[in-house]
Amino acid sequence: MTAKxxxxxxxxxxxxxxxxxxxxxxxxxxxxxxxxxxxTGWCQGxxxxxxxxxxxxxxxxxxxxxxxxxxxxxxxxxxxxxxxxGDDEEG
Amino acid sequence: xxxxxxxxAGILGLATAYxxxxxxxxxxxxxxxxxxxxxxxxxxxxxxxAQFSSETNIRLMRESIEICRDFATEMKINVWxxxxxxxxxxxxxxxxxxxxxxxxxxxxxxxxxxxxDPSELQRIVPELSSAGVRxxxxxxxDGVVFPWPFIWGYARAAKDLxxxxxxxxxxxxFEARSGRITGVRLRPTRLSPLDATDEVLPAGDVYTExxxxxxxxxxxxxxxxxxxxxxxxxxxxxxHEICSTEPLKPWLGPLxxxxxxxxxxxxxxxxxxxxxxxxxxxxxxxxxxxxRRFLTTYARALVRAIPTMAGVRVLRQxxxxxxxxxxxxxxxxxxxxxxxxTLACGFMGHGFMMAPxxxxxxxxxxxxxxxxxxxxxxxxxxFARGELEHENMIIG
Numbered sequence: 001m002t003a004k005x006x007x008x009x010x011x012x013x014x015x016x017x018x019x020x021x022x023x024x025x026x027x028x029x030x031x032x033x034x035x036x037x038x039x040t041g042w043c044q045g046x047x048x049x050x051x052x053x054x055x056x057x058x059x060x061x062x063x064x065x066x067x068x069x070x071x072x073x074x075x076x077x078x079x080x081x082x083x084x085x086g087d088d089e090e091g
Numbered sequence: 092x093x094x095x096x097x098x099x100a101g102i103l104g105l106a107t108a109y110x111x112x113x114x115x116x117x118x119x120x121x122x123x124x125x126x127x128x129x130x131x132x133x134x135x136x137x138x139x140x141a142q143f144s145s146e147t148n149i150r151l152m153r154e155s156i157e158i159c160r161d162f163a164t165e166m167k168i169n170v171w172x173x174x175x176x177x178x179x180x181x182x183x184x185x186x187x188x189x190x191x192x193x194x195x196x197x198x199x200x201x202x203x204x205x206x207x208d209p210s211e212l213q214r215i216v217p218e219l220s221s222a223g224v225r226x227x228x229x230x231x232x233d234g235v236v237f238p239w240p241f242i243w244g245y246a247r248a249a250k251d252l253x254x255x256x257x258x259x260x261x262x263x264x265f266e267a268r269s270g271r272i273t274g275v276r277l278r279p280t281r282l283s284p285l286d287a288t289d290e291v292l293p294a295g296d297v298y299t300e301x302x303x304x305x306x307x308x309x310x311x312x313x314x315x316x317x318x319x320x321x322x323x324x325x326x327x328x329x330x331h332e333i334c335s336t337e338p339l340k341p342w343l344g345p346l347x348x349x350x351x352x353x354x355x356x357x358x359x360x361x362x363x364x365x366x367x368x369x370x371x372x373x374x375x376x377x378x379x380x381x382x383r384r385f386l387t388t389y390a391r392a393l394v395r396a397i398p399t400m401a402g403v404r405v406l407r408q409x410x411x412x413x414x415x416x417x418x419x420x421x422x423x424x425x426x427x428x429x430x431x432x433t434l435a436c437g438f439m440g441h442g443f444m445m446a447p448x449x450x451x452x453x454x455x456x457x458x459x460x461x462x463x464x465x466x467x468x469x470x471x472x473x474f475a476r477g478e479l480e481h482e483n484m485i486i487g
Contacts, residue, residue, distance in 0.1 A: 028126055028259075028281075028282055030126050030129065030282065031126045031127060031128075031258070034126070034127070034128040034133060034239050034242075035239075035243060037239070040407075041338075041406075042337065042406065044406060044407055066282065071381070071407035071408060071409055072381050072383075072386070072407070072408055073386070073405060073407075073408070076337060076404035076405060076406050077404055077405055078401065078402055078403065078404050078405075079336070079390045079393060079394055079400050079401055079402075079403055079404070079405060080390075080394060080400075080401030080402060081390075082386050082387050082389075082390035082405065083387065083390040083391045083393075083394045083401065085383075085387045085390075086387070087383075087384050087387055087388070
């Protein structure tokens with residue numbers, strides 16, 4: 001894999017950039033996400049989080065981390081659809 | 092040389108540490124219970140504005156915006172700063188009068204804020220439905236940033252000057268002697284299974300770092316930390332939710348904020364529409380969980396304001412905590428007991444935008460021991476004296 005390999009295609013985050021975050025001492029997945037921006041685009045990490053978590057595990061020698069905190073909605077939903085829904089209980 | 096422990100590696104803690112180091116106080120340790128950007132500093136909408144109702148906030152924010160403008164050059168990091176202005180609007184007569192008074196005050200402070208007539212409102216945001224809008228004000232100098240790189244910029248610059256930053260390190264107690272804190276008791280932590288909860292998991296033994304000064308910048312967690320040294324703070328955490336849509340080509344100039352329902356939204360330099368709305372009631376205490384009720388309330392308010400947004404999709408929602416005080420103003424400065432503890436909390440959801448200027452002022456306060464008139468007014472003892480502050484330009 002070359003350094004310019006795209007790990008997060010939605011936000012154009014390359015292998016190089018994730019390695020730079022790890023080299024800078026960010027050894028947990030939430031920090032790597034916030035340092036590089038991976039997983040914040042269209043797919044919300046569905047395509048890239050595994051690759052990033054595996055890289056982190058390889059570099060730190062620790063067991064693979066928990067996934068990044070999932071952010072609802074599971075799939076993109078149009079505001080017009082959300083506006084037509086009733087209110088839900090807290091949660 | 093004095094050793095300073097800063098509690099909280101959010102933007103305010105990091106900005107204070109950076110400015111301390113710039114002044115030559117380089118033995119600074121910043122600790123945080125979680126990861127950087129894990130609290131409100133990584134969860135806010137990135138708004139930076141000088142449209143406030145108190146002269147203090149207006150003048151401070153003018154300076155903060157100037158720091159934001161130079162930040163990328165000084166820190167060598169792109170913070171996606173964009174000055175598209177803030178457009179406040181209201182649908183009630185009472186709030187319309189407030190806006191007019193605030194604009195007059197802002198003009199006296201040198202801001203170019205102006206009231207907008209309906210045609211000008213339409214010109215600035217043609218997509219906005221002006222039905223029911225009673226008044227609107229606009230300051231072209233307000234803007235938005237992307238919060239995350241701001242944090243990394245301060246963190247890197249502080250480290251380059253010798254500051255130590257220790258994430259995943261929780262304060263579990265203090266050692267005090269003769270009314271002074273002599274040591275901070277710390278414990279390593281790790282991520283909890285879901286960061287939406289208020290939990291970090293212990294991951295090591297408690298140890299003590301000695302200190303000459305302590306600065307508490309822990310945002311919504313500040314009352315919990317202060318209680319460990321026997322100090323009762325009147326702040327309360329208050330959950331605020333926010334969401335982001337798919338990226339769109341640039342079309343929205345200003346951040347739009349409706350004071351009647353707490354709706355606000357802006358377009359980031361990444362193209363996403365980022366915004367939120369007031370939702371009450373919220374769960375007690377620190378809570379960073381997302382609710383569906385927020386999403387439906389926000390969607391209704393936004394589609395009412397901008398009907399063409401109906402077809403735009405929400406990509407993600409998240410939550411963070413405002414740190415609210417009884418009078419809507421921050422709590423800053425040294426306290427009487429322990430005498431080497433400086434507070435910097437209660438920023439009412441404005442902590443991020445105020446940190447660039449407050450970091451400078453706090454560093455000066457800690458390094459010189461001098462109390463400015465601002466710090467005297469914003470001190471914790473104002474509540475005991477009954478001399479409260481006022482601010483009515485609070486969103487959500």
